[in-house]
Amino acid sequence: MKLINLDYLSANPVLPEVQEAMIEAIRTNYGNPSSPHQLGDQAAEALAKARESVAGLINSPSTQEIVFTSGGTESINLAIKGVALANAKKGNHIVTSNIEHNAVLRTLRRLRMMDYKVASVAVDENGRIDPAEVARAITDQTILVTIMHSNNEIGTIQPIEEIARITREKKIPFHCDAVTSVGVVPMDVQKLGVDLLSFSANQFYGPSGVGGLYIRSGTGLWPLLDGGVQENNKRAGTENLIGIIGMGKAAELAGRDLESRINHCLGLKKKLILGLQENIEDIFLNGHPEFSLPNLVSVSIQYIEGEGIVLMLDEEKILVSTRSACAAGALQASHVLLAIGRDFADAQGTLVITFGKETAEADIERFLGVLKTVVQTLRDMSPLYKKKV
Amino acid sequence: MYSSTVMDHFKNPRNVGEIENADGIGEVGNPLCGDMMTIYLKIEEETIKDIKFKTFGCGAAIAVSSMLTEMAKGKTVEEAKKITNKTVAEALEGLPKNKLHCSNLGADALHLAIQNYEDKKAGITRPVSKREEKHEHDHGHEEGGKCYCPYCNIEVKEDLPFCASCGKSLKTIQ
Numbered sequence: 001m002k003l004i005n006l007d008y009l010s011a012n013p014v015l016p017e018v019q020e021a022m023i024e025a026i027r028t029n030y031g032n033p034s035s036p037h038q039l040g041d042q043a044a045e046a047l048a049k050a051r052e053s054v055a056g057l058i059n060s061p062s063t064q065e066i067v068f069t070s071g072g073t074e075s076i077n078l079a080i081k082g083v084a085l086a087n088a089k090k091g092n093h094i095v096t097s098n099i100e101h102n103a104v105l106r107t108l109r110r111l112r113m114m115d116y117k118v119a120s121v122a123v124d125e126n127g128r129i130d131p132a133e134v135a136r137a138i139t140d141q142t143i144l145v146t147i148m149h150s151n152n153e154i155g156t157i158q159p160i161e162e163i164a165r166i167t168r169e170k171k172i173p174f175h176c177d178a179v180t181s182v183g184v185v186p187m188d189v190q191k192l193g194v195d196l197l198s199f200s201a202n203q204f205y206g207p208s209g210v211g212g213l214y215i216r217s218g219t220g221l222w223p224l225l226d227g228g229v230q231e232n233n234k235r236a237g238t239e240n241l242i243g244i245i246g247m248g249k250a251a252e253l254a255g256r257d258l259e260s261r262i263n264h265c266l267g268l269k270k271k272l273i274l275g276l277q278e279n280i281e282d283i284f285l286n287g288h289p290e291f292s293l294p295n296l297v298s299v300s301i302q303y304i305e306g307e308g309i310v311l312m313l314d315e316e317k318i319l320v321s322t323r324s325a326c327a328a329g330a331l332q333a334s335h336v337l338l339a340i341g342r343d344f345a346d347a348q349g350t351l352v353i354t355f356g357k358e359t360a361e362a363d364i365e366r367f368l369g370v371l372k373t374v375v376q377t378l379r380d381m382s383p384l385y386k387k388k389v
Numbered sequence: 390m391y392s393s394t395v396m397d398h399f400k401n402p403r404n405v406g407e408i409e410n411a412d413g414i415g416e417v418g419n420p421l422c423g424d425m426m427t428i429y430l431k432i433e434e435e436t437i438k439d440i441k442f443k444t445f446g447c448g449a450a451i452a453v454s455s456m457l458t459e460m461a462k463g464k465t466v467e468e469a470k471k472i473t474n475k476t477v478a479e480a481l482e483g484l485p486k487n488k489l490h491c492s493n494l495g496a497d498a499l500h501l502a503i504q505n506y507e508d509k510k511a512g513i514t515r516p517v518s519k520r521e522e523k524h525e526h527d528h529g530h531e532e533g534g535k536c537y538c539p540y541c542n543i544e545v546k547e548d549l550p551f552c553a554s555c556g557k558s559l560k561t562i563q
Contacts, residue, residue: 305424307447311399345445381405381451383416383427383443 050248415501
């Protein structure tokens with residue numbers, strides 16, 4: 001039986017061209033980009049090429065504005081803590097939303113321990129932020145606004161350009177966690193107007209363990225790692241050259257194929273949503289119907305609990321997520337689903353289905369068929385379902 | 390994550406369903422936190438002749454319900470009272486630490502069903518359901534008004550009757 005991966009959000013497959021580029025680099029390009037000899041020069045050249053590809057993917061005007069990191073989490077930490085520490089004398093107030101990823105929320109929780117204050121803007125029932133609410137939350141002590149580009153659990157895309165207009169006017173740095181968006185939807189930091197943008201290679205078919213942060217020139221930021229002068233003095237430590245080469249290749253391919261990838265995903269998404277609505281009663285689709293990622297569907301299935309669905313689907317070699325994999329070990333209902341008004345029971349019965357380049361229509365069809373059986377099996381066991389009937 | 394015994398009971402749950410005119414019914418849990426379990430008993434000559442369950446919950450909660458019913462079936466009422474949450478978890482060859490609260494529901498539901506059976510015999514009317522919908526905050530607060538779960542030390546919200554992190558009930562802790 002073929003394994004059907006509908007959990008691309010946890011891990012994307014690394015594209016063959018990316019694998020080849022990395023294997024070739026392991027064989028021939030093992031130098032340190034900081035070394036002043038030919039092996040170092042070769043490594044530095046590959047690093048520069050990757051930086052160019054990544055800068056191109058997000059339309060950064062200068063490769064100097066790209067800092068390579070160990071992934072989305074580090075990028076987010078560097079952006080938020082880096083700006084907060086650099087601006088500690090100016091103020092101690094940060095504005096965010098109540099549906100951010102844990103990498104943002106826990107970074108902010110840490111800063112709260114250091115007497116920073118955080119204002120959290122609520123989202124509407126579709127998970128969208130009203131920019132006017134961001135404007136209202138800003139005080140004369142605000143030193144950073146951090147709002148995600150798209151949500152990793154419900155896929156809603158935020159009005160980032162409008163928020164950036166507000167932060168620019170008030171001269172407040174604006175960080176955007178775009179980990180689930182870069183390489184998935186068009187991304188243009190100049191058009192968006194953000195000052196910092198976090199991303200990760202494994203969301204666009206690159207390797208895990210490598211990511212980047214766009215930092216607009218002139219944005220004050222303290223590094224988290226001190227040591228050498230790598231990454232424009234923003235992130236010390238010898239670069240993960242092989243991973244970065246992989247990310248560079250993945251960025252190049254994402255730039256080239258983005259439109260066809262989006263169209264492919266939109267076709268699958270339409271089929272999946274229709275299939276869910278036709279096959280299974282008592283469901284809610286989560287997220288914004290228009291401003292949403294093309295590769296993600298979040299569905300709350302009433303009267304049953306998500307983990308049971310995931311385990312039963314796994315038996316049938318179909319992989320989905322109850323929500324973000326980072327939170328799956330925790331028992332609490334998703335803060336994102338509670339924020340958009342789902343109750344605890346419905347939040348527990350939510351699946352996040354993500355797919356991509358290698359997902360076929362037949363995969364969606366098989367998933368829908370198996371899901372229907374699984375849902376009925378679990379509902380037959382559920383005391384809540386009985387009460388509804 | 391789960392032992393093969395847990396997975397076996399999850400995949401092939403025994404005794405799913407309801408018993409019409411059950412002699413005892415016990416319902417525990419809280420739909421708010423995602424786990425609910427109902428146990429139905431048919432008792433003849435003080436022996437559990439049949440037992441069924443309905444559960445809303447994770448893989449562990451379903452496996453606990455299934456194992457519990459297997460353990461209780463054929464036992465006398467007095468023997469069944471001795472089944473504990475710990476013995477159910479042990480029979481399942483252990484549960485992940487963060488899922489132990491699921492096993493806490495199993496024996497509680499059984500004991501409540503037995504109590505319901507004994508209440509009926511004695512002519513006492515008492516609810517068959519033990520649900521906790523409100524967090525009473527009767528377990529003491531830390532300084533500054535913040536309230537932390539005594540089990541896992543995570544801050545708990547004012548309106549929750551359980552710890553959102555470890556799932557333990559907070560209502561009855563003194």
